[in-house]
Amino acid sequence: GAVVSQHPSWVICKSGTSVKIECRSLDFQATTMFWYRQFPKQSLMLMATSNEGSKATYEQGVEKDKFLINHASLTLSTLTVTSAHPEDSSFYICSASKADNSPLHFGNGTRLTVT
Amino acid sequence: GQQLNQSPQSMFIQEGEDVSMNCTSSSIFNTWLWYKQDPGEGPVLLIALYKAGELTSNGRLTAQFGITRKDSFLNISASIPSDVGIYFCAGPTGANSKLTFGKGITLSVRP
Numbered sequence: 397g398a399v400v401s402q403h404p405s406w407v408i409c410k411s412g413t414s415v416k417i418e419c420r421s422l423d424f425q426a427t428t429m430f431w432y433r434q435f436p437k438q439s440l441m442l443m444a445t446s447n448e449g450s451k452a453t454y455e456q457g458v459e460k461d462k463f464l465i466n467h468a469s470l471t472l473s474t475l476t477v478t479s480a481h482p483e484d485s486s487f488y489i490c491s492a493s494k495a496d497n498s499p500l501h502f503g504n505g506t507r508l509t510v511t
Numbered sequence: 512g513q514q515l516n517q518s519p520q521s522m523f524i525q526e527g528e529d530v531s532m533n534c535t536s537s538s539i540f541n542t543w544l545w546y547k548q549d550p551g552e553g554p555v556l557l558i559a560l561y562k563a564g565e566l567t568s569n570g571r572l573t574a575q576f577g578i579t580r581k582d583s584f585l586n587i588s589a590s591i592p593s594d595v596g597i598y599f600c601a602g603p604t605g606a607n608s609k610l611t612f613g614k615g616i617t618l619s620v621r622p
Contacts, residue, residue, distance in 0.1 A: 439614045502553035
């Protein structure tokens, strides 16, 4: 069964608004979660590493003020896309591993469409 | 940075056929992972490989960790329509399970 739950599975928002995506680890604690973005017909690109109790680590080229990450508990990380624009429309996927150096398990993704 | 190369971008096979996919890198990886992604969903882990030379099976899927630690292959035997999807290889490139993905191979299976 699923070990990582993501919500919502899809969202449509207007340009300029903010959208929050939740990622939960089920039945295990995750001190680290990862947020990926995937454009159509492309691979997964790591956006940021979410660290419980501390600041997220962003990959080069990802704006930390635009993609706010909060990892307030050991089972929940949130990604907020602020002031969304149409070019932010994408498939956002979170992931977590049950233990260090264990394979990542992925949520089912969130399809964001900004109109 | 470390990159994983997968080609071709798409493969088309007949139901019942076997198919092999390769993943290569110019750098050494200590772990190789194979994921499958169905449309509109997150990737699902198929097989994890941890030792050079390791050969691991999961049902009709078999994957091997190359001896040089710079490549891996995934075989699917007796393909069925539900094998359709995108197959990614991935490997850790940093601490805390941070993964790099190949570009993926889209598999189509003709009934």
